[in-house]
C-alpha cells in the first residue's frame with residue numbers, strides 16, 4: 001500500500017515536471033555552429049527597415065546635448081558607475097578599441113594613426129585632469145572640433161567606463177605620494 005502511494009506521488013512529479021518543459025528548443029544542441037542562421041526573416045527584429053520617424057532602437061539612450069554645452073554638462077553629468085575592476089576592464093577594452101589609435105596607450109596623443117590624422121591634444125594635461133568626468137563624457141558623446149562623436153559606436157555605460165579608465169591612465173602618469181607608497185609596499 002505504502003509503495004503504491006509513493007509511486008503515485010512520484011508519478012505526479014513526473015507529470016508536473018514535464019508540463020514545465022518547453023519543447024520549442026532541444027535541451028542539448030550538438031555542435032551548434034550552424035544551427036542558428038544569421039539570416040533574418042522579414043518581420044524579425046533587426047531586419048532592414050527604415051525606423052519610424054521619432055523612434056529609437058530598444059536599449060538605446062539618445063544623447064542630444066549640443067557640443068557647445070560642455071561647461072554646463074561637465075558639471076551636470078555625473079559618472080553613475082563605481083570604479084570596480086569590471087568597469088575598469090571594460091573601460092580599458094573600449095578605450096583600446098575606439099580611442100587608442102589616435103590618443104595613444106597613455107592618452108598622450110601618440111596613437112598609431114598620428115600624424116596621418118591630426119595629432120590630438122594629450123589627455124594627461126592639467127586641463128583634462130581637472131575636467132569633471134562629465135566633460136570627458138560629453139566630448140566622447142558629442143565630439144569636439146575634428147574629433148567625431150562616438151555616440152553611435154560606444155554605449156553611454158561604456159563611455160563612463162572609458163572615463164574611469166582615462167582617470168587611471170592619468171593617475172599612472174601622475175601618481176600621488178600615497179600611490180607610490182602602495183606601489184613600494186608591493
Ligand code: HEC
Nearest residue numbers: 098099102118119120121136139140144145146147150162
Ligand atoms: C580619429 C582620431 C580620434 C579618435 C579615434 C578619438 N579622438 Fe579624441 N580627439 C581627437 C582630436 C584630433 C582631438 C582634438 C579636437 C579639438 O581640436 O578640439 C580630440 C579631443 C579629445 C578630447 C578633448 C581633449 C582636450 O584637451 O580638449 C577628449 C577628452 C578626447 N578626445 C577623448 C577621446 C576618447 C575617450 C576617445 C575614444 C572614445 C577618442 N577621443 C577618440 C582625435 C580622436
